[in-house]
Amino acid sequence: MDSRTVLAATCSELTVSSIHTRQHDRSPKTILMEPLDNIYSLVQEEEFNSLLLDVNDVIELCPEIADVVLWASTDPLMSSSPPPPSPPSSTELQSYSVPFLMPEGNNCFHLFGERDLDGVVTAIPSEAPLEPIPVPKKRKRKEDKGTYIKKPPNAFMLFLKSERKTVQEELGIRNSAVLNKLLSERWKSMSAEKREAFQTQAKEEARIHALNNPDWSNKVNYGKKSKKSRTKAPPLPSPSC
DNA sequence: CATCCTTTGAAGCCG
DNA sequence: CGGCTTCAAAGGATG
Numbered sequence: 001m002d003s004r005t006v007l008a009a010t011c012s013e014l015t016v017s018s019i020h021t022r023q024h025d026r027s028p029k030t031i032l033m034e035p036l037d038n039i040y041s042l043v044q045e046e047e048f049n050s051l052l053l054d055v056n057d058v059i060e061l062c063p064e065i066a067d068v069v070l071w072a073s074t075d076p077l078m079s080s081s082p083p084p085p086s087p088p089s090s091t092e093l094q095s096y097s098v099p100f101l102m103p104e105g106n107n108c109f110h111l112f113g114e115r116d117l118d119g120v121v122t123a124i125p126s127e128a129p130l131e132p133i134p135v136p137k138k139r140k141r142k143e144d145k146g147t148y149i150k151k152p153p154n155a156f157m158l159f160l161k162s163e164r165k166t167v168q169e170e171l172g173i174r175n176s177a178v179l180n181k182l183l184s185e186r187w188k189s190m191s192a193e194k195r196e197a198f199q200t201q202a203k204e205e206a207r208i209h210a211l212n213n214p215d216w217s218n219k220v221n222y223g224k225k226s227k228k229s230r231t232k233a234p235p236l237p238s239p240s241c
Numbered sequence: 242c243a244t245c246c247t248t249t250g251a252a253g254c255c256g
Numbered sequence: 257c258g259g260c261t262t263c264a265a266a267g268g269a270t271g
Contacts, residue, residue: 151264156249160265168267176266177247184248202250218252222262245270254261 148224149216152209155198159187162198 153161163183164176173179187195209216 151251151262153264154250157264160248164266175246175268177245177268179266180246180248182248187249199250206251218263219254221264222253225263243271246266246268248265251264252262255259256257 149213149220151218151221152206153202155195155202156184156187158201158205159183159190159195159198 160180160183163186164179167179167183168174171182173182
């Protein structure tokens with residue numbers, strides 16, 4: 001199985017349970033470290049190193065972790081402010097000096113400061129200016145806030161996601177409506193093999209989504225958003241009668 | 242500030 | 257079963 005998939009599944013499973021139980025007796029840092037330690041036990045060292053994911057990547061792979069990120073960011077132990085007078089015991093991880101919220105480009109290990117996995121990973125304090133929270137903020141109905149589970153993306157959505165940034169930079173198009181039109185053309189002209197890759201990924205994401213949310217189905221979200229006055233099927237042109 | 246726009250694909254809904 | 261509707265992403269535009 002793809003390592004990223006394993007990471008996503010592990011993060012998701014673990015964080016979801018953490019969210020639901022709000023295990024305040026455990027440090028968010030500890031909770032967030034567990035999936036990484038699990039991964040380390042599953043893969044080779046080189047592969048582990050190659051798994052250094054961007055914070056946004058982790059959130060993208062595992063949206064549920066965003067909740068924990070927010071939760072953790074409010075945890076005094078995770079803040080960039082000076083550590084508490086009495087430092088945690090040796091059972092805790094060592095460094096609390098690295099800010100939790102890191103700018104883009106840093107991997108998720110920056111979340112935790114220095115690692116002690118045989119020195120495999122050493123957090124490098126970023127020199128880049130700190131950016132706001134990388135947590136995705138979507139326009140989403142507030143009704144089910146906190147418990148809203150999004151439907152998994154289909155192949156085309158994954159394609160949009162992977163290509164949007166590139167095309168944005170290439171052509172300087174920032175309007176998503178225009179961009180999506182362009183990308184739909186690219187999608188159609190793409191080889192079946194390439195499309196199949198996205199379809200495989202979409203199936204895998206759907207599978208993980210189903211595993212993590214066994215009680216969820218599309219109907220849970222159905223009708224939760226505002227009703228759009230869809231013009232897709234325009235009324236009859238009404239020719240001369 | 243919330244919603245629209247715009248796309249494809251998956252799934253729900255309804256007759 | 258077929259056709260219509262909704263929602264996934266995303267960010268500028270609009271009301």
